[in-house]
Amino acid sequence: MRELTVYAQMDNYLSVMATRLADMRRGGPARAGTFGYIGQPAVTSWHTHDLHQLEYSLHGAVELETRTARYLLPPQQAVWIPAGMTHQTTVRLDVHTVSAFFRPDLIPQPGDRVRILAASPLMREMLLYGLRWPVDRDPDDTVADAFFVALANLVTDSLDHETPLQLPTSANPLIAAAMAYTSEHLDRVTPADAAAAAGVSERTLRRRFFAETGMSWRTYLTHSRLLRAMALLADDGPTILRVATTVGFESHSAFTRAFTAYTGQSPTAYRHRVTSHEKGRQ
Numbered sequence: 075m076r077e078l079t080v081y082a083q084m085d086n087y088l089s090v091m092a093t094r095l096a097d098m099r100r101g102g103p104a105r106a107g108t109f110g111y112i113g114q115p116a117v118t119s120w121h122t123h124d125l126h127q128l129e130y131s132l133h134g135a136v137e138l139e140t141r142t143a144r145y146l147l148p149p150q151q152a153v154w155i156p157a158g159m160t161h162q163t164t165v166r167l168d169v170h171t172v173s174a175f176f177r178p179d180l181i182p183q184p185g186d187r188v189r190i191l192a193a194s195p196l197m198r199e200m201l202l203y204g205l206r207w208p209v210d211r212d213p214d215d216t217v218a219d220a221f222f223v224a225l226a227n228l229v230t231d232s233l234d235h236e237t238p239l240q241l242p243t244s245a246n247p248l249i250a251a252a253m254a255y256t257s258e259h260l261d262r263v264t265p266a267d268a269a270a271a272a273g274v275s276e277r278t279l280r281r282r283f284f285a286e287t288g289m290s291w292r293t294y295l296t297h298s299r300l301l302r303a304m305a306l307l308a309d310d311g312p313t314i315l316r317v318a319t320t321v322g323f324e325s326h327s328a329f330t331r332a333f334t335a336y337t338g339q340s341p342t343a344y345r346h347r348v349t350s351h352e353k354g355r356q
Contacts, residue, residue: 106222107209134169
C-alpha cells in the first residue's frame with residue numbers, strides 16, 4: 075500500500091508540474107520560473123521536459139537516471155537536466171528540492187547530458203529567493219525576468235564545474251542484470267553473485283563489463299557503495315558504522331578511507347556539511 079501511495083504522490087507531482095510548465099509556455103514572455111517539492115521516498119516514471127531544469131536539493135538525496143548514466147544529487151548540490159533529456163527520478167529519503175525551469179533561449183548552450191554541479195552559496199540563495207516566482211507566474215513581471223536572466227548566466231558559468239557523482243548504465247541485458255543485482259545487494263554482493271545474475275562466468279563478466287562501461291565491475295561496486303553511502307549520510311539518523319555496513323564495508327576504518335578518497339571529506343565531515351545547513355534554516 076505504501077508503494078502505491080508514494081507512486082501516486084509522484085504521479086501527482088509530475089501532473090502538477092506538467093500543468094504549470096504548460097501554463098508557463100502559454101504565458102508569452104515568461105521565460106523561467108521555479109517549482110518546489112517536499113515529499114516522501116518514491117520513483118517517477120520516465121519523462122522529459124522541453125525546458126531546461128536546474129534542481130537543487132535542500133534536504134534528502136535524489137537519484138536521477140538517464141539512458142546512459144545514473145547520478146546522485148546529494149544535499150547542497152544541483153543537477154542540470156537539459157531540455158529534451160529523458161530521465162527517471164528516485165527519491166530515497168524524505169526530500170525537499172527546488173527547481174528552476176528555463177526556456178532554451180535563456181541558456182543556448184546547455185550541453186547534451188545531465189551534470190551534477192557543486193552549487194555555490196550564491197546559486198543556492200538565488201534558487202531559494204526565486205521560489206517567489208513559480209513557473210505559472212505573471213509573465214509581465216519584469217523584475218522576475220531580470221532575476222532569471224541573472225540566474226541563467228550563473229548556471230551557464232557553472233556548467234563547466236561539475237562533480238563526478240555518477241555511474242554508467244547499459245542497454246546490454248547481461249551488463250544491466252549484473253548492475254541491477256549489484257545495486258540491490260551492496261552489502262554482500264560478490265563477483266560470483268553478479269556473474270550468476272547475468273548468466274555468465276566471472277571471467278566473462280569482468281571482460282564484458284569493462285568493454286561496455288570502461289570500468290571494472292569492482293570499481294563499479296565501490297562507486298555504487300560510496301554513492302549510496304552519501305545518500306544515507308544525508309539523514310542524520312543511522313550511525314556512520316551502520317551506513318558503512320549497510321553498503322558493504324567490513325569496518326569503519328575501511329569505509330572512512332574509501333569515502334575520503336572519493337569525496338575529499340571524511341564521512342563525519344560530509345554529514346555535518348550536508349545536514350547543518352538545513353538545521354540552520356529551521
